[in-house]
Amino acid sequence: MRVAMALALTLAASAPALGDSLLPPARYANVQLADPRQERQAKALMETIRCLVCQGQSIADSNAEMAGDMRSLIRERIAAGESPESIRSWLVSRYGEWVTYTPELEPATWPLWAAPVVLLLGGLWLARGRFRRKRRA
């Protein structure tokens, strides 16, 4: 009983170490746009933008405050008529290609795009003997 009391007191007295501010979430962090077409565009973009503080999640999936701020920024700019690709390139110019889950074809990423083709050609080349022998038989 005394242990339980002490535990309850400790829990009550310890302030949580907050990583978030005390201000409410940004306006469009968790609020959809009124226009369903624009909301669809914004959501599709959010799903391909990487959260900066919770790496491995998109900002659409993340509860981090910063992800909320980025969702709000994207919704506001879509509502103002900006195209998703222009918002993406704005973010890439700030944080590099790292921030997007849809990497462009460029010198650093060409192996990514070339690998499937190279592997397929390599496999065909390895298997070519088999095909030849079968045809002869």
Add this chain to the structure above:
Amino acid sequence: MMKRLILWVPLGAFLVFLAVVAAGLYAPRQEAVPSNMIGQPLPDFALQPAISGRPGLTSAELRMGRPHLINIFASWCLPCRTEAAQLAELRRRGIPIDGIAVRDREQDLAAFLSTYGDPFRAIGGDVDRRVQLDIGSAGVPETFVIDGQGIIRHQHIGAITDADLPEIMAAYQEAAR
């Protein structure tokens, strides 16, 4: 003979693949997201004063010939407390420091400054994080060195420790040239 060797190629490729995956797993996690704006001019912004009665921060005044540090911080950010002594030291060495307070409330900020010290010439309040995102900062605290023409010259991610002072001094002197 040649054919025999070729049969080992897929296994070899698989081992290379395993090695790459293992290297990725055991490499220390790279958490810091560097700004892509180094070498670029500071974007235009005009931030309201975060503390009434003191100056806010505009990008125009950062282009007026003298290099500055911009410290991105917040009263709710725990690591920001640990760099107070280092910021005070930089201030003592004559480096002008401007602050951008991210998502902060005036009363919290005032308490933070009176507890941990106030090295700032001006503090702009970035309530919706727009300016932070605009300069490619991914967290608090971060410190940017801006040269006299308003070009972003250097970014320090995380709290400044004593060991980081030479790096920041060097970047500042480089920007002052």
